[in-house]
Amino acid sequence: MKKPVLVTAVVAACLIVAGLVFFLVQRATAPDPASVPVVGADSHVLDDGGDGAVTVVEFLDFECEACGAYYPVVEDLRATYEGRITYVVRYFPLPGHRNSLTSALAAEAAARQGKFDEMYQRLFETQGEWGEAQESRADVFRGYAADLGLDLDTYDADIADPAVEHRVRADFDAGRALGVGSTPTFFVDGSPLVIERWGDLEAAIEARLPR
Structure with a gap:
């Protein structure tokens, strides 16, 4: 595999991994809808x-x-x-x-x-x-x-x-x-x-x- 192609493949793989990590982190830190009141205490x-x-x-x-x-x-x-x-x-x-x-x-x-x-x-x-x-x-x-x-x-x-x-x-x-x-x-x-x-x-x- 030529070097430019290899670099592109590596970058693409990193982006995919980074995107997956971001998605998992966001999903893990996002509040559970069931725990969010429709009316807040200060609404x-x-x-x-x-x-x-x-x-x-x-x-x-x-x-x-x-x-x-x-x-x-x-x-x-x-x-x-x-x-x-x-x-x-x-x-x-x-x-x-x-x-x-x-x-x-x-x-x-x-x-x-x-x-x-x-x-x-x-x-x-x-x-x-x-x-x-x-x-x-x-x-x-x-x-x-x-x-x-x-x-x-x-x-x-x-x-x-x-x-x-x-x-x-x-x-x-x-x-x-x-x-x-x-x-x-x-x-x-x-x-x-x-x-x-x-x-x-x-x-x-x-x-x-x-x-």
Whole structure:
């Protein structure tokens, strides 16, 4: 065998072995989906229906157009089923969107000042103004923080705090472990919901309400 061919074969074999090792390590270190709760201890609860309520969990990306399209549907359902559902949202910022993580950080910083729901609504209601931008819109989100009456010094410190990004990424990692690959992804009473039509989420809620 000629030397160049031999070198190529060796390199290819090394890559295969390295890839196999990486796969085995990832599989060994990845959390067991059964051990990952759909609702985390620090998950953001928008509505708490109390005991017996249907629990709906949404993994979302504030820049995702599909999430933006579902936002008014979700708000209608929250109003319709107030007191009968517990509605929880978790971050799942998609890497293909420039401001997915940035907007999630803004929401988490707002949450630290008790304004998560307000920032959640503001981000979706204004998505058309900043979504799909190719540059950071952190200044826009800071403006929303000011509008919502947040202490901006505290907001700035929280945005820069690695713990805030860790909190967002923890949701993302939990979502991946639970099989989430796109947004919005809904879980109803712990079970993933496949959305095919606009009314599927409401139908799933109705099916689980006590008769």
